[in-house]
Amino acid sequence: MIASTSSLTLDQEALRINLEFLRKQIGPHPKISSVVKANAYGHGINQFVPMAEKFGIDHFSVFSSDEAYEVCQLVSPTTQVMIMGWIYKEEIEWAISRDVEFYVFDIQRLKEAIRASKIVKKPARIHLELETGMNRTGLGKKNLELALKLIDANRDQIHLTGICTHLAGAESIANYHRVRSQLKRFKRTLRNIENRGFVPEFRHMASSAATLSYPATRMDLVRVGIAQYGFWPSQEIFMDYVRTSKDKSDPLKRVLSWKSRIMSLKDVKEGEFVSYGTTYLAASPTRIAVVPVGYASGFSRSLSNQGRVLIRGNRVGVIGLVNMNMMIVDVTKVPEAEQGDEVVIIGKQEDMEISVASFSEISNQLNYELLARLPQRIERNQTNLNS
Numbered sequence: 001m002i003a004s005t006s007s008l009t010l011d012q013e014a015l016r017i018n019l020e021f022l023r024k025q026i027g028p029h030p031k032i033s034s035v036v037k038a039n040a041y042g043h044g045i046n047q048f049v050p051m052a053e054k055f056g057i058d059h060f061s062v063f064s065s066d067e068a069y070e071v072c073q074l075v076s077p078t079t080q081v082m083i084m085g086w087i088y089k090e091e092i093e094w095a096i097s098r099d100v101e102f103y104v105f106d107i108q109r110l111k112e113a114i115r116a117s118k119i120v121k122k123p124a125r126i127h128l129e130l131e132t133g134m135n136r137t138g139l140g141k142k143n144l145e146l147a148l149k150l151i152d153a154n155r156d157q158i159h160l161t162g163i164c165t166h167l168a169g170a171e172s173i174a175n176y177h178r179v180r181s182q183l184k185r186f187k188r189t190l191r192n193i194e195n196r197g198f199v200p201e202f203r204h205m206a207s208s209a210a211t212l213s214y215p216a217t218r219m220d221l222v223r224v225g226i227a228q229y230g231f232w233p234s235q236e237i238f239m240d241y242v243r244t245s246k247d248k249s250d251p252l253k254r255v256l257s258w259k260s261r262i263m264s265l266k267d268v269k270e271g272e273f274v275s276y277g278t279t280y281l282a283a284s285p286t287r288i289a290v291v292p293v294g295y296a297s298g299f300s301r302s303l304s305n306q307g308r309v310l311i312r313g314n315r316v317g318v319i320g321l322v323n324m325n326m327m328i329v330d331v332t333k334v335p336e337a338e339q340g341d342e343v344v345i346i347g348k349q350e351d352m353e354i355s356v357a358s359f360s361e362i363s364n365q366l367n368y369e370l371l372a373r374l375p376q377r378i379e380r381n382q383t384n385l386n387s
């Protein structure tokens with residue numbers, strides 16, 4: 001195989017530690033559904049899913065049917081896969097035959113599921129998604145009534161695997177009242193549904209932030225994405241955790257590291273601009289290193305003049321605009337840097353570490369976005385477990 005210009009390495013031990021931490025937080029009851037949409041947040045479904053399954057995960061959540069198909073190729077037949085978003089109606093038969101669970105947030109999909117179930121001769125495993133205040137997908141009052149009628153009339157076709165909802169931003173304290181009111185509304189509707197004899201296997205609403213900061217939302221299953229990869233959903237959730245724990249160190253370990261090499265080096269005279277345009281002016285004689293990673297490899301253009309990488313144990317800054325396939329970093333203070341030196345874009349080098357979050361403090365969302373934009377086609381490796 002020909003190597004790519006940069007490579008990702010997954011740390012198995014880190015994942016084991018993160019899952020153990022989450023289990024300790026939530027106690028023995030709730031099932032952990034590992035959210036692996038967006039190619040496992042850029043980590044790579046092919047590498048990540050078998051690792052997680054090895055550490056006891058037996059439920060995976062994805063956004064769409066193509067992702068579900070990918071996960072199904074990798075997991076044992078008893079492991080469950082759940083589609084939270086898009087599914088072509090032509091693929092519902094496939095989903096039912098493979099026991100893939102899926103969200104139902106409109107009547108059309110429920111009717112399709114009943115129709116497909118009769119053809120496949122197997123019940124559809126559905127999760128009724130309720131509208132509780134996010135105003136995205138989810139059944140409102142009227143459609144919920146219609147859905148319950150249909151389910152009641154088709155008990156052999158529909159297995160009510162779950163009733164769920166999604167919170168509109170539990171990672172930010174600014175949304176506190178909205179989250180509390182969603183929880184209240186969800187519980188009230190659940191009680192009402194259950195009193196009428198529709199009892200789901202799993203009640204669920206929590207993503208990472210709610211799992212960590214709102215214990216009442218854990219219920220029977222938690223849908224954990226970002227935290228299992230070793231990132232806090234936001235600084236606020238980390239602060240909330242640290243405030244109440246004895247140990248003040250970060251219990252989450254980054255699973256991913258991203259590395260490349262120095263492609264070339266040169267000296268730039270004082271007063272010269274670096275890279276396209278005029279965004280960076282060398283104020284003094286500057287030694288630059290070119291790294292063959294650009295926005296086409298997922299290194300966001302918004303990190304122009306802002307990003308940091310590690311070279312020979314030093315934190316050095318990106319200067320000028322990030323190009324499609326290259327970025328330029330200032331190595332003036334690392335005169336021993338040579339062509340071929342390791343460049344750490346995310347991860348550790350000697351005693352330094354760069355996390356995705358330290359790329360920039362512009363927004364918490366940057367974690368999610370940068371990870372999700374890591375390319376599909378990139379060399380991916382994994383470290384062995386410490387034994």
Ligand SMILES: *Cc1c(COP(=O)(O)O)cnc(C)c1O
Pocket residue numbers: 035037084166206207208209223224225226227233
């Ligand atoms: C992405 C997603 C999650 C996981 O969110 P994290 O913040 O990464 O834990 C949970 N539920 C739904 C519906 C999602 O789309």
